[in-house]
Structures are given as C-alpha cells and as structure tokens.
Amino acid sequence: MQKSSRQQAFTLVELLVAISILAIVAVLGWRGLDGIVRARQSLTDQMEATRGMQLAFAQMQSDTERIAGRDVVLDRPFLQVGGDRITLVRQVFMENQPARLMVVSYRVVEGVLVRRESQSTRDLVQLDSLWQAAISDTDTKGSVALEGHVGSMQVATWVNNTWRQADVDPTANTGATRAAVPVQVEGQDTPATTTQTDPTGLQVALQLQNQKAPMVKSFLLTP
Numbered sequence: 776m777q778k779s780s781r782q783q784a785f786t787l788v789e790l791l792v793a794i795s796i797l798a799i800v801a802v803l804g805w806r807g808l809d810g811i812v813r814a815r816q817s818l819t820d821q822m823e824a825t826r827g828m829q830l831a832f833a834q835m836q837s838d839t840e841r842i843a844g845r846d847v848v849l850d851r852p853f854l855q856v857g858g859d860r861i862t863l864v865r866q867v868f869m870e871n872q873p874a875r876l877m878v879v880s881y882r883v884v885e886g887v888l889v890r891r892e893s894q895s896t897r898d899l900v901q902l903d904s905l906w907q908a909a910i911s912d913t914d915t916k917g918s919v920a921l922e923g924h925v926g927s928m929q930v931a932t933w934v935n936n937t938w939r940q941a942d943v944d945p946t947a948n949t950g951a952t953r954a955a956v957p958v959q960v961e962g963q964d965t966p967a968t969t970t971q972t973d974p975t976g977l978q979v980a981l982q983l984q985n986q987k988a989p990m991v992k993s994f995l996l997t998p
Contacts, residue, residue, distance in 0.1 A: 825990075828981060831888055831921040832992040838879050839977055839994040841865045847876070851903065854974065854996070855910060856930040856941045859883045861979070862909050864902065867895045876902050878909045881928075882918075886984065888925045891918040926982040929989070933976025933996075 843853050843864040853864040861881040866874045875895035882889055891914060893905040908914040931938040975996050982989040 827922040828983070828990050831981070832979070832990075834890060834921065835861075835881070835979060835992070836994060838863060838865050839996055841867075842996055843876055845973060848899070848902070851899070852906065854932075854977075856932060856977070859928050861930055861977075862906075864906070873897060878902070878905045878914075880909045880914075881921075883925050883928045884918075886923060886925055887920050888922045888928065888981065889918040889920050891916060922981070924984045926984045926986075927989075928982070929980040931978040931980075932974035933978070933993075934972055934974045938976075938978060939974075 843866050845853070847853075847866065848864055851864075855862045859882060863879055864876055865879050867877055868874050875897050876899075877895040878893040880891050882891075891909070893909060893914060893916060896902055896905065905914075930941045932941070933939075973996075977994045977996055978991065979994070980989040980991045
C-alpha cells in the first residue's frame with residue numbers, strides 16, 4: 776500500500792480559529808494587566824495622600840502642643856476656628872532666648888491645605904496686629920502648601936465635655952476666657968460680664984477629594 780506524499784497543512788478555517796483564540800487571550804490578558812496597573816496607581820495615590828495628611832497632622836500637633844495659654848496672652852484670643860480655617864497663637868522657644876509668640880493659620884484654599892505663620896514677637900501690641908492680619912487675610916507673608924486635593928476641613932473644639940462644631944456654635948471656638956469677659960449690652964453704658972470656658976481639645980477632619988470618609992485627628996490643648 777502506497778503512502779500519500781502530500782504534506783499535512785492547516786486549513787484557512789483552522790488558522791482563523793487559532794487567530795481568534797489568540798486575540799481573545801491577548802484582550803483578556805491586557806485587561807487584567809490594565810486593571811493591575813490602575814489598582815497599583817490608585818493605591819500609590821492613596822498612600823501618598825495618607826502620607827501628606829500625616830505630615831499635615833504632625834505639623835498641627837506641633838503647633839497645638841505649643842499653643843499660648845491665657846496666662847501668656849491675657850485677655851487676647853489665642854484660638855479661632857471656622858469651617859475652613861484655624862488660627863492660633865503659639866509660643867516659639869529658642870536656645871538661650873526668652874519665649875516669643877507667633878500667629879499660625881491653616882486654611883483650605885482652592886483645594887489646598889496651606890499653613891502660614893507670622894513673624895515672632897514679644898510685644899503683645901504687635902501680636903494684636905499680627906492676629907488681625909491673620910484673621911482678615913491681609914498677612915502678606917508666604918504660605919506653605921501642606922496637602923492638595925482637599926475637599927473640605929471641619930473643625931470642632933472640646934468645651935465642657937462635649938465637641939462643638941465651629942459652624943454650629945462659633946462663640947465657643949474663639950478662645951473664650953475663663954475669667955470675666957466684657958460683653959456690651961444694648962442700653963447699658965457699662966459692659967456686663969460673662970464667663971466662658973477655654974477649649975481644651977481640637978478636632979480636625981480633612982476630607983480628600985474622591986474619598987468617601989474624612990481623616991480625623993484630635994489634639995489636646997495644654998497651654
């Protein structure tokens with residue numbers, strides 16, 4: 776019996792089927808690789824954002840640990856918070872020199888958390904001017920960007936064993952004095968007095984853009 780001398784070869788249909796299978800495998804592999812790359816990039820962005828927030832909170836911790844108390848600023852405000860800002864007076868310690876005071880402010884400007892500090896001083900009258908410049912945004916000293924992509928900042932103070940949101944009760948978040956504070960009453964020539972309690976804690980919640988939950992940090996105010 777004579778064997779056929781024709782060589783076996785792939786038919787056109789078989790080639791098309793093989794090419795189709797290879798194309799499907801390539802598409803599936805590309806989608807899987809693309810998903811891995813996207814997930815890695817998202818994780819990297821989240822880690823960088825978390826690191827940036829930790830550095831911002833560390834700076835806030837340093838400032839709040841050195842906040843100037845009532846015994847230093849007397850009847851002057853030393854803390855004022857709002858929905859998107861924090862302003863405080865902190866002490867600056869230098870080696871072999873008396874302590875000095877500066878005004879530090881945190882703000883969210885166009886999605887960026889920025890910190891600004893004034894020059895340091897030992898003159899309380901000059902401190903008043905620095906405070907007014909900070910709360911009125913007329914301070915021309917450059918600010919430092921701490922974290923970008925910040926959607927909002929919510930601040931609360933710990934007063935009388937409860938957290939008070941700045942937007943809910945602003946009067947509780949202005950560094951109120953434990954001593955009698957003059958309050959002008961309509962129809963009276965002499966101001967009346969009232970007694971409030973200084974906040975002993977500060978809570979900051981930073982909401983990053985495209986993040987579901989804010990990052991919250993609490994600080995103990997121990998002037």
